[in-house]
Amino acid sequence: xxxxxxxxxxxxxxxxxxxxxxxxxxxxxxxxxxxxxxxxxxxxxxxxxxxxxxxxxxxxxxxxxxxxxxxxxxxxxxxxxxxxxxxxxxxxxxxxxxxxxxxxxxxxxxxxxxxxxxxxxxxxxxxxxx
Numbered sequence: 145x146x147x148x149x150x151x152x153x154x155x156x157x158x159x160x161x162x163x164x165x166x167x168x169x170x171x172x173x174x175x176x177x178x179x180x181x182x183x184x185x186x187x188x189x190x191x192x193x194x195x196x197x198x199x200x201x202x203x204x205x206x207x208x209x210x211x212x213x214x215x216x217x218x219x220x221x222x223x224x225x226x227x228x229x230x231x232x233x234x235x236x237x238x239x240x241x242x243x244x245x246x247x248x249x250x251x252x253x254x255x256x257x258x259x260x261x262x263x264x265x266x267x268x269x270x271x272x273x274x
Contacts, residue, residue, distance in 0.1 A: 145262050146185045154214035155182050164209045165201035173197045188260040191239050193252050208260050225263040231256045
């Protein structure tokens with residue numbers, strides 16, 4: 145599923161992201177993250193620097209969503225999909241380097257890389273990617 149270019153731009157222009165996960169008991173969890181970017185046309189890369197409940201949730205229930213606001217159009221978009229967690233290999237190494245280059249706090253370190261495979265995109269109640 146390809147993420148439209150205008151949504152990719154909105155993702156890359158945003159500086160702080162709200163991620164949603166759910167435990168196996170369906171208890172929701174929201175967090176803010178700074179390290180999130182478009183990885184390719186259908187995937188989002190997220191650095192796990194400080195996940196606690198989020199990491200547990202993703203291991204039990206590998207579904208995630210996040211919301212962005214397109215500052216140019218004023219529209220918000222919700223992206224949903226399944227995740228894969230990497231604790232070694234090229235994707236993890238790329239994530240470590242990315243965090244080291246952009247971090248403001250020298251103690252911020254990537255514990256893992258999370259790839260979100262986009263399956264659905266909504267603008268309000270309208271599903272724009274199926």
